[in-house]
Amino acid sequence: MTEKIIIAGSGGQGVMLLGKVIAEAAMKENKFVTWLPCYGAEVRGGTAYCMVIVSNKGIGSPYVDKADSVIIMNSPSLAKFEGRLAKGGFLLINSSLVHAQIKTAKAKSYPFTEIAQACGNIKTANMVALGALIAHRNILKEKSCIEVMKETASSVKKELIEINISALKEGIRLK
Amino acid sequence: MKVLISGNEAIAEGAIQAGCSFYAGYPITPQNEIPAYMSVHMPQAGGVFIQAESELAAINMVYGASATGVRSMTSSSSPGVSLKQEGISYIAGAELPAVIVNIMRGGPGLGNIAPSQSDYFQATHGGGHGDYRLIVLAPATVQEAYDFMSLGFSLAEKYRNPAMILGDGMLAQMMEPINIKKSRIKNQKYARPWALTGCRGRKPNIVKSFYMQEGDLEKFNLHLQEKYKTIEAQEQRHEGLFLDDAEIVLVSYGSMSRIAKGAVQRLREKGKKVGLLRPVSLWPFPKKAFGQIRVHPGGRLKFLVIEMSYGQMLNDVKLALNCKYPVEFLGRAGGGIPTEDEIIKRTLSLLSR
Structure with missing residues (x-):
């Protein structure tokens, strides 16, 4: 199994963090993983993206030319990355912020931002997307993602961990 | 212990674990996570972190700190490393150990911050003035970025010569799980009778790269040349893959070699006799x-050099092969990265000729 993933959105949507949670969870499952961020002059409001590869064998290039899965969190990212989907790849779209017509056959749209708001924190849209990704693609276990969340957030922010876990579970339920 | 860490952080942590206790640097992308990490962790480890006022100041601080016998380093990216060249030449001339990290970006000039292998010439064929050499190591994984720091310090001390770790923005920014285990590292420390530690009770030591008496500088240069010959004889490092029956050998270093390796594996799955030779010491x-x-009996042999530049290592490959075999080249620069598909296409076309 090798899954090449591109995650793209607006700076501040937690695109980098979403990639890092995938990477940490894959490491927990003893998989090979690489995480490569864009590191230009990205700022809040600009576009940000990262590339993650999860595999059962050693990974060559961390750079993803054609992705097996692309997660699109906002409109500008769709224009930039829809063409980077491999043939038969899986496109996952945040329909709260993307209203465009999708040409790709294998695409799923869910309102990640609105679901996150319902969970109590708009910033957890990235974790809703993570839930949807692992439900559709079966690349990681829910348990590993939750462990990573618990380790990532500091202990003073316990309530944040709970909101993130519920966001993840909402995402998993989307399938 | 397994941790998920970026190449930059691995370099910084690797240096601290190797006993580096002095870091001076000046910010530049894509290596900023090195000074950022150092600013927090170096003081915690009992060492000194200085954000210098310029690259020139930083390399000269390393020159001074190394003269006192402490493991010292600096890091920068291409334009910043150009600024450090005078100091690097002085350190080589004074025969001091030090590690210089260059996380290469696109050039020339201010260039851009994208991954590139723009500085091979500068790192391996001079850079600063005078007949000196740097020991140059090129990690290809985050694990190696970590491990090569102690190797770099060990070699620098063994030969009293500056060593360079040559990476690029891709290796520096990517995260990969690595094993952090102190015992696994070949971290050899050497006595430093030359260090300036206060001369009470002994003859004063002098650290300099200045020889005014007629004949002295030539004698010193001959001594350096002897040292470089020893290093050339003893410290060559490489990684080879499928070299026994290869009809075409891809030659690539650093991040680029990972992409080449991916292409080699895919071509092998198709039954193509392709190998990889990755210089680890440049x-x-x-x-x-x-x-x-x-060359395989009855077979043929070609080489394809692949770089994120327009052919800087290429000449060294031709010299190493003594023009015995055809050497082809594939390269992109300025942020362009040859892809696995491009490499496969070119390799297949060379095999069909």
């Missing part, structure tokens, strides 16, 4: 490894 260049590759 100086000394692994000439012996090239000399050992033999």
Whole structure:
């Protein structure tokens, strides 16, 4: 199994963090993983993206030319990355912020931002997307993602961990 | 212990674990996570972190700190490393150990911050003035970025010569799980009778790269040349893959070699006789490894050099092969990265000729 993933959105949507949670969870499952961020002059409001590869064998290039899965969190990212989907790849779209017509056959749209708001924190849209990704693609276990969340957030922010876990579970339920 | 860490952080942590206790640097993308990490962790480890006022100041601080016998380093990216060249030449001339990290970006000039292998010439064929050499190591994984720091310090001390770790923005920014285990590292420390530690009770030591008496500088240069010969004989490092029956050998270093390796594996799955030779030490260049590759009886042998530049290592490959075999080239620069598909296409076309 090798899954090449591109995650793209607006700076501040937690695109980098979403990639890092995938990477940490894959490491927990003893998989090979690489995480490569864009590191230009990205700022809040600009576009940000990262590339993650999860595999059962050693990974060559961390750079993803054609992705097996692309997660699109906002409109500008769709224009930039829809063409980077491999043939038969899986496109996952945040329909709260993307209203465009999708040409790709294998695409799923869910309102990640609105679901996150319902969970109590708009910033957890990235974790809703993570839930949807692992439900559709079966690349990681829910348990590993939750462990990573618990380790990532500091202990003073316990309530944040709970909101993130519920966001993840909402995402998993989307399938 | 397994941790998920970026190449930059691995370099910084690797240096601290190797006993580096002095870091001076000046910010520049894509290596900023090195000074950022150092600013927090170096003081915690009992060492000194200085954000210098310029690259020139930083390299000269390393020169001074190293003269006192402490493991010292600096890091920068291409334009910043150009600024450090005078100091690097002085450190080589004073025969001091130090590690200089260059996380290469696109050039020339201010260029951009994208991954590139723009500074091979500068790192391996001079850079600063005078007949000196740097020991140059090129990690290809985050694990190696970590491990090569202690290797770099060990070699620098063993030969009293500056060593360079040559990476690029891709290796520096990517995260990969690595094993952090102190015992696994070949971290050899050497006595420093030359260090300026206060001369009470002994003859004063002098650290300099200045020889005014007629004949002295030539004698010193001859001594350096002897040292470089020893390093060339003993410190060549490389990684080889499927070299026994290869009809075409891809030659690539650093991040680029990972992409080449991916292409080699895919081509092998198709039954193509493709191998990979990855120079790990760029100086000394692994000439012996090239000399050992033999053409298969009744077969043929070609080389394809792949770089994120327009052919800087290419000449060293041709020299190492003594023009015995055809050498082709594939490269992009300025942020362009040759892809697995491009490499496969080119390799197949070379095989069909």
